Amino acid sequence: MDATPQSMQYSSGMAGLRERKKQRTRQALIEAAFRLFDEKGFEETTLAEIAAQAEVSTRTFFSYFASKDDLIFHDSDQRLELAVGVIAGRAPGESLVGVLHRLVDTSVENTLNQTLGKKEAAVRTRLILTEPSLQARGLHLLFDTQLRLARALHESFAGELTMVEAAAAIGALIGAVKLAVVADLRPDRTFDEILDTARRAAEIAVSGLGSLS
Incomplete structure (x- = not known):
């Protein structure tokens, strides 16, 4: 038995x-x-x-x-699902700025706790921004990611944000971070320095989105 x-x-x-x-x-x-x-x-x-x-x-x-290429982007789906979950988990009455701050904080925390070490994470950032084949795939993923996040934001703020406003908010946040990292990228940049640049750019972008709250 x-x-x-x-x-x-x-x-x-x-x-x-x-x-x-x-x-x-x-x-x-x-x-x-x-x-x-x-x-x-x-x-x-x-x-x-x-x-x-x-x-x-x-x-x-x-x-x-x-x-x-798959090795470079091995955790893209996982990171996207985490970000969508943060937006979908909006608390009752939580402002747009509050949600975006949580999104940035969670993304940074996830980056710090990722399976790659800091040196490897810096290598990945440099490669995605400098290798033509990786740039192409990275841009494709970036577009899909922004679209998914914009839709999630629109759903979380149903009746409060139009799709255009949600897309503009996500585009402003991610665009600011990506451009700042590229503009400040140097071969000797450490992971912590890259992360500081991303955080500062995110803070500037989020503070400018207060008008949509």
Whole structure:
């Protein structure tokens, strides 16, 4: 009579073990890739080298990522869903400025707690802003992200913000941050310095959106 529950427990344990192993392999590939990107450059690094550094086969690499670009943007969906959740979680009566401040604070906190280290995060920022193929994908993702966030903001402020106003607010915030980071980007900039630039730009943008509250 106890065989079935024990069997189910064993199967669940094995599934959990496999999932943890997959997560470790995925993380090893990400860390190996950023280490090589920093040492050799993005274009010069091959998929085979990344796989070798992570101690897996190239075939295994393709079980996790389709390309080197995917490694750079490995957490884009997760970060977008977090941001949408912040906006959707607007408290009753919370102002636009209040929601955007929470969005910035949560995004910064998530960036600080991300799986990448500060050095790797700085490498990623530099690569996205300087590598043509990554710039193209980054711009595409940026457009989709802003559209999703604008729609979420419009829904959270139903009857208070038009779609145009919601889109303008999100565009002003993200545009200010992105442009400030690009304008102040230098090879020797640390992650903390890049983050400070982003925070300052966000503060300026949010303070200017008070007229919509």
